[in-house]
Amino acid sequence: MPEQKRWSKLTRWATAGMLSFSILLGNVFPVHAETAAPAAPQISQWSVKTLHEGEKYGIYPINWYYDGSFQKAITPDKLKTLMEGTATKLDKLGFKKKVASLSFPTDKVITRETVITSLHKLLANYELPKAFDMDADMEPIDYLQKKGIVKGTKAGLELDKPSTVEHAAVMASRLVEFAYDVAGVGAEGLMWKVTNDKNTLYLLGSVHLGLTDMYPMQKSIREAFDASDNLWVELDMLNGDMSYFNEKMQYSDGTTIKDHVSKETYEKLQKALTKLDLQGNAFDGFKPFAISTSLSTLGYAQNPEAYQMAMLTGIDNYFITKAMLTGKPIHELEGIKLQADLFANVPPAQQEKELNAMLDSILTGNGIKESEESLKKMQLDWIEGDAEGLAKLLEIGFEDEASKRLIGERDKNMALKLAKLLEKEGENTSFVVVGAAHYVTKGMVVDLLKEKGYTVQYLQ
Known part of the structure; x- marks a missing residue:
């Protein structure tokens, strides 16, 4: 046959x-x-809708929901995994990179601000079309807030507090959706x-x-x-x-x-x-x-x-x-x-x-x-x-x-x-x-x- x-x-x-x-x-x-899969993933109500999208991108392992750490402070290893996964997803947009590879913080405590600046660093490493409106003089937090990736006022973001794995996964998911939508691509x-x-x-x-x-x-x-x-x-x-x-x-x-x-x-x-x-x-x-x-x-x-x-x-x-x-x-x-x-x-x-x-x-x-x-x-x-x-x-x-x-x-x-x-x-x-x-x-x-x-x- x-x-x-x-x-x-x-x-x-x-x-x-x-x-x-x-x-x-x-x-x-x-x-x-x-x-x-285990019956009860550790996901907060506020993040469910975003993670329903983001978990499909393959930017983080699904077993993070069940390993007892999802709502705890993110470790340097998990931050590295998330950033590498997000970068792999962004690479598929086909934009030229400025630097072949990036390094990410290995501090014992990864703050919310660290996660935000790391995500901005990922996006800024590509030669982006004008539609992204990427202003080199704009602070990372201001840019991601303007684009809806970070929500809330600066005063309420508590930037100096440790970021949970959940917070980091949510923001990375929003970044991917934003980038694909602005680029006008997707399945x-x-x-x-x-x-x-x-x-x-x-x-x-x-x-x-x-x-x-x-x-x-x-x-x-x-x-x-x-x-x-x-x-x-x-x-x-x-x-x-x-x-x-x-x-x-x-x-x-x-x-x-x-x-x-x-x-x-x-x-x-x-x-x-x-x-x-x-x-x-x-x-x-x-x-x-x-x-x-x-x-x-x-x-x-x-x-x-x-x-x-x-x-x-x-x-x-x-x-x-x-x-x-x-x-x-x-x-x-x-x-x-x-x-x-x-x-x-x-x-x-x-x-x-x-x-x-x-x-x-x-x-x-x-x-x-x-x-x-x-x-x-x-x-x-x-x-x-x-x-x-x-x-x-x-x-x-x-x-x-x-x-x-x-x-x-x-x-x-x-x-x-x-x-x-x-x-x-x-x-x-x-x-x-x-x-x-x-x-x-x-x-x-x-x-x-x-x-x-x-x-x-x-x-x-």
């Missing part, structure tokens, strides 16, 4: 936006249990604007597993969300009751996978689990579709930090959390039951066939590597706003029966619900996040809305 046609389940599901994909990544199987994303009279829909294609390069997104995407009255998603993964889906994935009659598949399939499963250094009974209670989905994610399970960031930077999770933080209503286009049934109702023989295909890819050594390569290509298409590139990739990938279940009838139903939003009385604006495949695939949601006569514009 040509390399370009080796389209992995992981990538298809990440693109089509299936509930099971997100659930199986970390909320069900013990295979992934070691990657679960392009895949977004369409659909209008009918006074009603507007912003359609944003989602990728469940993300990269730090997806953030910050273009300011226009964030502004579209801010201007919307509500958020629509396939399903609310963060607030929904997943018990129905969990029940559908498992056998409830005391039987195991061994009782439902052929001897050959079960033996192949054992070989694959051995190759992956997993216990032979790891998935005994689960149905074939649940096992094949979980196995497709094991490339991330091998690297807990990469897995955590991939989940954290997923587009759906980002906007659902953002809606929760801003009090924006969240509505579902499908819901948990619909998507759970979509998988669970597949005939057992077909489930076994698809499980065998997954096991074969693992045993030949191609599965995990191809998943990672395909997913990376899709993520890059999203960052570059390359809807055509992603569409071509999907033309190759959505040919088998398993893939066809992900799009088709679901898209028609989504389009009907979106049309109702466009026909509502008055003036209404909604932000709609669903799997990118539903938008870029020919004849699906975007094309269906065009056929209904609505004005559809791709925003780039």
Whole structure:
């Protein structure tokens, strides 16, 4: 089979936006249990909205939330890590540096003023366009206050007091967003604007597993969300009751996978689990579709930090959390039951066939590597706003029966619900996040809305 046609389940599901994909990544199987983050991060209420953005930039380790020091004085080592991470993010703007590398204070006590001047030093080290309005005669604190990176009056800043890790992370996050917005760059994303009279829909294609390069997104995407009255998603993964889906994935009659598949399939499963250094009974209670989905994610399970960031930077999770933080209503286009049934109702023989295909890819050594390569290509298409590139990739990938279940009838139903939003009385604006495949695939949601006569514009 040509390399370009080796389209992995992981990538298809990440693109089509299936509930099971997100659930199986970390909320069900013990295979992934070691990657679960602690339940209570140490984050203050005042900083949550900023850090919801900043943590996606990759400028500081997420484990800082949980190591007991986030709200304590920042150490020289952590200041160095934060500044280097911020510099790496700023380097991607492409501006020429004045000095190849910078040094940062190693004083025992790092004050708030030290953090502020260090961040200013980072920014001032680039040959910046006039739009940055960088005045060499302006004091660092005055400049960062003027640009909204430092908030409050000088009297209330308590510049001589030690800076906490949290304060430093917040200001570094603001600096990155400011720099990207002024430079007019950021991840392009895949977004369409659909209008009918006074009603507007912003359609944003989602990728469940993300990269730090997806953030910050273009300011226009964030502004579209801010201007919307509500958020629509396939399903609310963060607030929904997943018990129905969990029940559908498992056998409830005391039987195991061994009782439902052929001897050959079960033996192949054992070989694959051995190759992956997993216990032979790891998935005994689960149905074939649940096992094949979980196995497709094991490339991330091998690297807990990469897995955590991939989940954290997923587009759906980002906007659902953002809606929760801003009090924006969240509505579902499908819901948990619909998507759970979509998988669970597949005939057992077909489930076994698809499980065998997954096991074969693992045993030949191609599965995990191809998943990672395909997913990376899709993520890059999203960052570059390359809807055509992603569409071509999907033309190759959505040919088998398993893939066809992900799009088709679901898209028609989504389009009907979106049309109702466009026909509502008055003036209404909604932000709609669903799997990118539903938008870029020919004849699906975007094309269906065009056929209904609505004005559809791709925003780039």
